[in-house]
Amino acid sequence: xNRFEKFCFKNESKGIxxxxxxxxxxxxxxxIVSAMFPETRLISRxxxxxxxxxxxxxxxxxxxxxxxxxxxILFLLLTCYFYYWIGKTLENEWGKLKFNxxxxxxxxxxxIFCVLTRSAGTAFYLNLSLFFAYATLYPxxxxxxxxxxxxxxxxxxLVMAAVxxxxxxxxxxxxxxxxxxxAAILNYFLFFWDKIRGLLRxxxxxxxxxxxxxxxxxxxxxxxxxxxxxxxxxxxxxxDTQDPxxxxxxxxxxxxxxxxxxxxxxxxxxxxxx
Numbered sequence: 001x002n003r004f005e006k007f008c009f010k011n012e013s014k015g016i017x018x019x020x021x022x023x024x025x026x027x028x029x030x031x032i033v034s035a036m037f038p039e040t041r042l043i044s045r046x047x048x049x050x051x052x053x054x055x056x057x058x059x060x061x062x063x064x065x066x067x068x069x070x071x072x073i074l075f076l077l078l079t080c081y082f083y084y085w086i087g088k089t090l091e092n093e094w095g096k097l098k099f100n101x102x103x104x105x106x107x108x109x110x111x112i113f114c115v116l117t118r119s120a121g122t123a124f125y126l127n128l129s130l131f132f133a134y135a136t137l138y139p140x141x142x143x144x145x146x147x148x149x150x151x152x153x154x155x156x157x158l159v160m161a162a163v164x165x166x167x168x169x170x171x172x173x174x175x176x177x178x179x180x181x182x183a184a185i186l187n188y189f190l191f192f193w194d195k196i197r198g199l200l201r202x203x204x205x206x207x208x209x210x211x212x213x214x215x216x217x218x219x220x221x222x223x224x225x226x227x228x229x230x231x232x233x234x235x236x237x238x239x240d241t242q243d244p245x246x247x248x249x250x251x252x253x254x255x256x257x258x259x260x261x262x263x264x265x266x267x268x269x270x271x272x273x274x
Contacts, residue, residue, distance in 0.1 A: 015096030020087025048121030106187035113183035125184030
């Protein structure tokens with residue numbers, strides 16, 4: 001447990017409980033009021049607008065997260081429930097204060113970006129960061145895509161990242177607004193940087209070992225006595241051409257990844273490097 005997690009644990013009582021429930025209810029409330037009383041122009045009064053901020057309407061720094069993401073009531077209810085469910089899961093996993101800080105960090109990053117670029121703000125990417133956090137913590141969980149197609153959450157997250165984050169980066173005609181997705185998920189990178197760095201390190205090590213393994217296999221085919229076989233046991237010199245049913249393995253603890261048959265893979269002495 002690092003210092004930040006210790007701080008959150010010690011000050012757990014200071015967090016807002018059921019934050020995403022509150023945000024979801026506000027989204028639905030704004031939708032209903034706007035539909036019933038369109039003359040109030042409620043959504044336009046709540047949305048993030050830099051010019052209006054400069055005129056003193058500071059509430060827009062917060063109220064933009066209450067704007068419904070759609071005009072379809074059914075889709076709105078499903079979206080609000082989905083993000084409430086994810087938010088509640090993250091809150092139970094982290095504690096309410098840590099989850100509050102996660103959401104607030106993404107919110108502040110969105111606000112700063114929109115103020116600096118004088119552009120409109122949206123909570124869409126901010127809420128999407130919750131989904132990426134959930135997918136990182138529970139990658140093997142399944143969700144129902146389109147309400148009936150089961151798919152692992154890690155695959156859904158990869159597709160959504162490509163559609164909503166990677167592709168917009170190449171839309172140079174709307175620069176710098178195409179960078180908003182990156183600013184909005186800054187909270188994700190801050191909270192999961194250690195995990196991302198560890199994953200990248202593991203992939204680098206795996207790639208290096210795979211390259212070493214392939215090099216060792218190629219070298220084995222140039223050694224004296226090579227007769228066209230693919231595998232040859234370094235202990236008993238049995239080859240796959242002599243016994244096609246024998247299983248062969250390569251030992252990663254031996255120098256040059258020596259090959260052994262199933263009889264000697266666990267009993268041989270590891271070959272040391274030069």
